[in-house]
Amino acid sequence: MARSGRRPGESGARERIAASAREVFGELGFDGATIRGIATAAGVDPALVHHYFGTKQRLFLSVMSLPFDAAALKTQLLAPGLAGVGERLVRFFLSVWDEQPSVRPILTGIVRSAMTDPDAALLLRDFLGRQGLFQLVAAIAPNRAEFRAVLVGSQLIGLAMARYIVGLEPLASANAEDVVASVGPAIERYLIGDLGVA
Amino acid sequence: MARSGRRPGESGARERIAASAREVFGELGFDGATIRGIATAAGVDPALVHHYFGTKQRLFLSVMSLPFDAAALKTQLLAPGLAGVGERLVRFFLSVWDEQPSVRPILTGIVRSAMTDPDAALLLRDFLGRQGLFQLVAAIAPNRAEFRAVLVGSQLIGLAMARYIVGLEPLASANAEDVVASVGPAIERYLIGDLGVA
DNA sequence: CCATGAATTCATCACTTGTAGAATTCACCC
DNA sequence: GGGTGAATTCTACAAGTGATGAATTCATGG
Known part of the structure; x- marks a missing residue:
């Protein structure tokens, strides 16, 4: 050879x-x-x-770095107003996983590795924290923004695990818009709803 | 030696x-x-x-097998009626992680290993599927029970990842009852709410 | 008190892993 | 056209892995 x-x-x-x-x-x-x-x-x-x-x-x-423009996403999600922002976020999230074959293994790898490797956990923290979701949430709901951001992140990561990594049916092969309709309102409540905490 | x-x-x-x-x-x-x-x-x-x-x-x-009595949990969660079942489920879920030191590494291990090991993913499927959550959900909402069960599972697993495995703040050190108040209603909607899917 | 079997460790094998250094081949500039 | 440096592979090491089989010590029943 x-x-x-x-x-x-x-x-x-x-x-x-x-x-x-x-x-x-x-x-x-x-x-x-x-x-x-x-x-x-x-x-x-x-x-x-x-x-x-x-x-x-x-x-x-x-x-394993994400080509992720948080600022652009922020304006895009907020342009149509606050109503429906949860569904739009879920729709964007799913579209990244479903349609961008180059980004998908990066996300999968970060999530998979964050389970055991502390360095990868740092990447995940950044993705959810200052660099990513937190920016978006802070622009929408300034009060308790960190808490809201992590709640949103936990649901999104759980969704990704179930749908893409572990492959739990019937979620794994569900229609994307059905997932948007199901999960969107929960995300929206985490973003702008009443969390019931003092 | x-x-x-x-x-x-x-x-x-x-x-x-x-x-x-x-x-x-x-x-x-x-x-x-x-x-x-x-x-x-x-x-x-x-x-x-x-x-x-x-x-x-x-x-x-x-x-790594869970001492988990799904039937007993079902009656316990449903005894006070349907209202508030989401919060009760989250409260139970958190109490298992927080208070039972013997069960915690089992759960952590299953979730951590399910990321890469197919056998562990099977354990997770069973935990969410026929053996565990599905039984509970089917008793509450017979229509689309599988879909609801997996949605609930995705949020619970995402919550566990964020709070216990990756340790995302401020969720990791948040008061348990605050988490219950925040996540409970989302779970309740997955369980008995309108999912907006045909 | 002896024989069978269980508990425990030793020594070791075959394999994989990350990593390093030397050797070989090519591109390119003066 | 010769020399410097980059690209590429070969060989090898040291460490760690799961697994096996034999050897040693104890318990226990007849």
């Missing part, structure tokens, strides 16, 4: 490694993924992965 | 191994846990774990 040494032309190996890493991390989580597996999926020697990305942790952090 | 051979008296090693296994599986999940780690925590040679429980999978399945 392929001998040592550089290949003629541009091989795009670095991008192939990054893509494979996203896929494998998404399927198996940080611990389950192996550098050798990622390298094989990229058609590349394992040492090349280290050459480009250093350690496994650095590879994970380099590759 | 301890020589080979049987010890005088009853050592209770099997129970110590089971307890350690629950703890370690709970902290690290199935993949992260090691037989050597479990054995060390139990003060025992790793081979003894295999002697008693065979393979690692069988150890996990032997040890």
Whole structure:
């Protein structure tokens, strides 16, 4: 098989490694993924992965970042007014998972890895915290915004786990709009409703 | 160190191994846990774990079962009538995590492992499916009971992840009754409310 | 008091993992 | 066209994994 040494032309190996890493991390989580597996999926020697990305942790952090424009999403969700914001948020959330095949393994990988790896848990905290959901919630309901944001996050992550990671039926193959109609109002209450806490 | 051979008296090693296994599986999940780690925590040679429980999978399945009486819970939750059943379910759910130190690592371990291990995902499916939540939901709302049960499960699991596994603040250190007041109505809507789906 | 069997540990195997360093091949600039 | 550096693979190490089989010590019934 392929001998040592550089290949003629541009091989795009670095991008192939990054893509494979996203896929494998998404399927198996940080611990389950192996550098050798990622390298094989990229058609590349394992040492090349280290050459480009250093350690496994650095590879994970380099590759598992969300292209997520919280500000743009905020205006988009709030443009039609406050009513129905919960359904619009759920609809957006589902569309990311369902329609963007590049983002899905990243989300899956972060959630899977956050279960056991503290670094991945930090990523998840940021995604729900200052960088992500909190911004949106703070613009809608300034009082108790952190609490509301985490409630919304817990329902969304639970939804993702059930529908996409564990694959619980009949939710996994339910129509997206049915999920929006079912979960949207609960999210909306977390966002702008009365939580019943003093 | 301890020589080979049987010890005088009853050592209770099997129970110590089971307890350690629950703890370690709970902290690290199935993949992260090691037989050597479990054995060390139990003060025992790793081979003894295999002697008693065979393979690692069988150890996990032997040890990670929930002492969960769905029928009793059903009557208890429904006794005061249908109103407030959501809050009572959340209160019960939180009390299991907060107050029963023996059950907590089992739940944590199942959720953590279900992320990557298909066998653990089966345990989770059973816990939410025919054995557990579905029974309760079917007694309350016969129509679309599976869908309702999975919605309830997704919110409860998301809540557990945020509060107990990832430790998202301010939810992780929130008062239990505040969580009940916040999440209970959402659960109640999933249980007996109008889901807005045809 | 002896034999059978259970409890416990030792030593070890085969395998996988992350990582490092050396060696080889190519691109590109002076 | 030679030299510097990047791309790529090979080889290998040290550590850790689940698992196995034999050896040792105790309990217990006949």
